[in-house]
Amino acid sequence: MADADSENTGIAGQDWATASAQPQYHAAVVDLLGALAYGELAAFERLAEDAKLAPSLADKAALARMASAEFHHFEQLDQRLLEIDAHPTEAMEPFAKALDEFHRQTAPSDWLEGLVKAYVGDSIASDFYREVAARLDTDTRALVLAVLDDTGHGNFAVEKVRAAIEADPRVGGRLALWARRLMGEALSQAQRVVADRDALSTMLVGGVADGFDLAEVGRMFSRITEAHTKRMAALGLAA
């Protein structure tokens, strides 16, 4: 997907020991892992919260299982931040506000909205981190791809949402609007983070060594938006 970028930067062919000699790259990775770690912790909280809306004990247990999987991803990131001599809570702190604000602005009002939110949110975050992973050193890339490993949430959400729309097609209209609101709010918070975090932004747009490449960022956002549209269609929702 973003293979072209990895060739651009040179970082993608290096391991952490070599790549992290560049202080700007080191700072960018701490930022990235901090953002990802806080995202996992927030996902844990969100799924645990949604578990309370579950219509059955089996659904509740399924959501608790996914929450717990997110927590284990968080633990791996937390551990890695310690290994590279970063302070995990300090690394997460800069991203807490934007993510909390996103979750505050998009509190689901029922079980289905919660499922759509978790699905849309996880998928967009996952697409984004996969794009970023291609620009990372080999060690950091392996970790990022490992914590993006599917927690099974996607299939669960798709199955439940499709069944609900089949049972009552009007539900589809309401959830399509909801998914659009989620995408809008996610983009607006992402812009805020990118504007605030120089090291991270510089890495995202073409790699530390190559400076800004706004055209490539534009293409990345197009790819993520396209994938979102396809997923919504698969769910039975017009994006």
Added chain:
Amino acid sequence: MADADSENTGIAGQDWATASAQPQYHAAVVDLLGALAYGELAAFERLAEDAKLAPSLADKAALARMASAEFHHFEQLDQRLLEIDAHPTEAMEPFAKALDEFHRQTAPSDWLEGLVKAYVGDSIASDFYREVAARLDTDTRALVLAVLDDTGHGNFAVEKVRAAIEADPRVGGRLALWARRLMGEALSQAQRVVADRDALSTMLVGGVADGFDLAEVGRMFSRITEAHTKRMAALGLAA
């Protein structure tokens, strides 16, 4: 502590294959594991909920870690229920109402109340299940003791609550009242469960083979209450 009981029943010397030949014992164990499993799921939810009240990111992560540990206990119980041909959600269902009602009646209004509740609740539940474990067949006992393994919550709560009382002694009075309310509500819900579930109650009061032994139940409740009083004193609270 309850070694005398294990000698009474004979069950405590048997493995599951032998002991479960008695249908009443089989039913009692399904009840017990169902209650324990729902308790772990509810504990997961409660800790995840309390994580939102955490005053710092490090505290939030600590609570999420404990919640995740409770979920893994739940998974072991869920797995065991399947192994003994029980339906996990059906086994949990009879206990959901009492536990949900307990949590509804005792929603903490701040971080410290949440910590005291988790500590008091976990400790009482743990004391109770340890008493019961002594009456169980060897296989079920090993599982019950394994899932009672400390999730580290106790020490964490004690440390934080003691520090808060040292910083402001008036906090102690408020939390002591809160702990008394928790104990009262726990006992009232426990009575309701015992009244509803014949197989479980029969096992609790002296073992299936030996019929009711109310004096022993009385002693068990005294031991649990005494241990609670000691813990509250250690926390700096008058019970």
